[in-house]
Structures are given as C-alpha cells and as structure tokens.
Amino acid sequence: MVMENLPEDLQRDIRRHLFRFVKEIRIFSLMDVPILDAVCERLRQKTYIKGSKILSQGSLIEKMVFVVRGKLESIGEDGTRMPLSEGDACGEELMTWYLEHSSVSSDGRKVRLPGQRLVSNRTVKCLTNVEAFSLSAADLEEVTILFTRFLRSPQVQGALRYESPYWRSLAANRIQVAWRYRQKRLSRVNSSVTTKH
Numbered sequence: 156m157v158m159e160n161l162p163e164d165l166q167r168d169i170r171r172h173l174f175r176f177v178k179e180i181r182i183f184s185l186m187d188v189p190i191l192d193a194v195c196e197r198l199r200q201k202t203y204i205k206g207s208k209i210l211s212q213g214s215l216i217e218k219m220v221f222v223v224r225g226k227l228e229s230i231g232e233d234g235t236r237m238p239l240s241e242g243d244a245c246g247e248e249l250m251t252w253y254l255e256h257s258s259v260s261s262d263g264r265k266v267r268l269p270g271q272r273l274v275s276n277r278t279v280k281c282l283t284n285v286e287a288f289s290l291s292a293a294d295l296e297e298v299t300i301l302f303t304r305f306l307r308s309p310q311v312q313g314a315l316r317y318e319s320p321y322w323r324s325l326a327a328n329r330i331q332v333a334w335r336y337r338q339k340r341l342s343r344v345n346s347s348v349t350t351k352h
Contacts (some may be wrong), residue, residue, distance in 0.1 A: 202285070223288065
C-alpha cells in the first residue's frame with residue numbers, strides 16, 4: 156500500500172532492487188529491462204513448507220515459481236528425479252505453452268485460444284522450507300502477450316529450453332527412447348544377418 160502512493164519511477168526502482176534476484180534466474184538473464192520490470196510488477200512472495208507440493212502430476216499448472224531459497228525435487232512421469240534450488244524455476248513450461256497456444260486477432264493482437272489449459276506431467280515437491288516468488292498463470296499470459304516477439308526469439312527460446320530442468324528432463328527421455336529404438340533395430344539387423352549365414 157505504501158508503494159502505491161509513491162511515484163511510478165520510484166516504485167519501479169524499488170521493485171528492481173527488491174527483485175534483483177530475477178536477473179540471476181537463468182531464464183531471465185537474456186531479457187531486457189522492460190520485460191523484467193513487467194515480471195517484477197506481477198511477482199508475489201510465497202513460502203512453502205517442507206513436504207508441500209508446488210506442482211502435482213495431472214493437475215493444472217497455475218503459476219510459474221522462482222526459487223529464492225530452499226531445495227526442491229522435480230519428479231517426472233517416468234520417476235526421473237531432478238534437484239531444484241536457488242535460481243531455478245518451475246512451471247516455466249507455461250510460458251512456452253502460452254506462446255504456442257495463442258493466435259493473432261484481426262487487429263493484430265495476440266489472443267489465447269479459449270478452453271485450453273496446461274496439465275503438469277511432473278510433481279515438484281519441497282525437500283526443505285522454500286522461499287519463492289510466483290507469477291500467476293494470468294499474469295504470465297499477460298506478459299507473454301505484451302512481449303511475444305521478444306519471447307519468441309530463438310535466443311530466448313533456446314535459453315528457456317536449455318536451462319529449464321523440465322525441458323532437459325524431457326530431452327533426456329526422448330534421447331533414451333531414440334537410443335533404445337536404434338539398439339532394437341540394430342539387434343534385429345544383426346540377428347537377421349547371422350540367421351542368413
């Protein structure tokens with residue numbers, strides 16, 4: 156409430172100071188000041204207790220969470236476990252999803268296709284008490300609409316996919332499936348060659 160009575164430029168400077176950790180989060184390290192300001196305006200402070208779940212497999216993803224302090228574990232559909240800690244984020248797939256599930260209206264503005272929601276394919280559980288900031292799905296959608304062109308750039312998309320534990324886990328699973336498929340094909344080829352001889 157005190158912040159709301161201050162001049163806008165002073166509010167922005169205070170937010171930048173309070174949320175300077177946002178620049179340290181790998182996903183946002185490439186982003187320009189305007190998008191960081193837009194994110195900081197919408198962040199909400201959260202505390203999660205040990206054992207609580209931030210995301211649950213099969214439930215809707217309602218927020219993107221930036222970890223400030225504490226340890227978490229991301230558990231994929233196949234049981235793959237990945238540690239998360241300070242500087243990591245979860246729910247980041249929501250940003251990519253909003254960019255992919257929107258269309259352009261007749262006046263050139265981005266609009267989300269109605270009736271579509273993103274369901275989590277992993278569970279993120281707190282191993283300790285966790286201090287974090289969250290960005291609600293509605294706020295994240297608004298940011299992606301405002302900065303669509305920037306967020307769609309290959310550099311940002313590459314950083315998002317390369318640094319994200321979610322995307323790294325997904326990529327690792329796909330590589331494993333492709334490798335197993337290749338091994339089966341090679342063994343079939345080898346067995347057919349030996350039977351002919």
